[in-house]
Amino acid sequence: xxxxxxxxxxxxxxxxxxxxxxxxxxxxxxxxxxxxxxxxxxxxxxxxxxxxxxxxxxxxxxxxxxxxxxxxxxxxxxxxxxxxxxxxxxxxxxxxxxxxxxxxxxxx
Numbered sequence: 001x002x003x004x005x006x007x008x009x010x011x012x013x014x015x016x017x018x019x020x021x022x023x024x025x026x027x028x029x030x031x032x033x034x035x036x037x038x039x040x041x042x043x044x045x046x047x048x049x050x051x052x053x054x055x056x057x058x059x060x061x062x063x064x065x066x067x068x069x070x071x072x073x074x075x076x077x078x079x080x081x082x083x084x085x086x087x088x089x090x091x092x093x094x095x096x097x098x099x100x101x102x103x104x105x106x107x108x
Contacts, residue, residue: 037096
């Protein structure tokens, strides 16, 4: 049986993804709106590439840019799960950053 591929906001249950219950108080997480990464690691927008996106909401705290948060994100159970689920199809950080930075977003 194949496990469902969750986006970060579904996995974390933060309520800051599309239509989330906490958007009014915390705002919508940038991972759920970053369309340049749509489809990356089979996610909706940046939902399975959150570690490369600046300003994501991680454990209720706004995280910095890729360079600031990468080492913490590598320890995250969600990012590890994405890498395992994607296997040989895993889109690595370098590839994702190229797509993301191509949008003109400042990442550091």
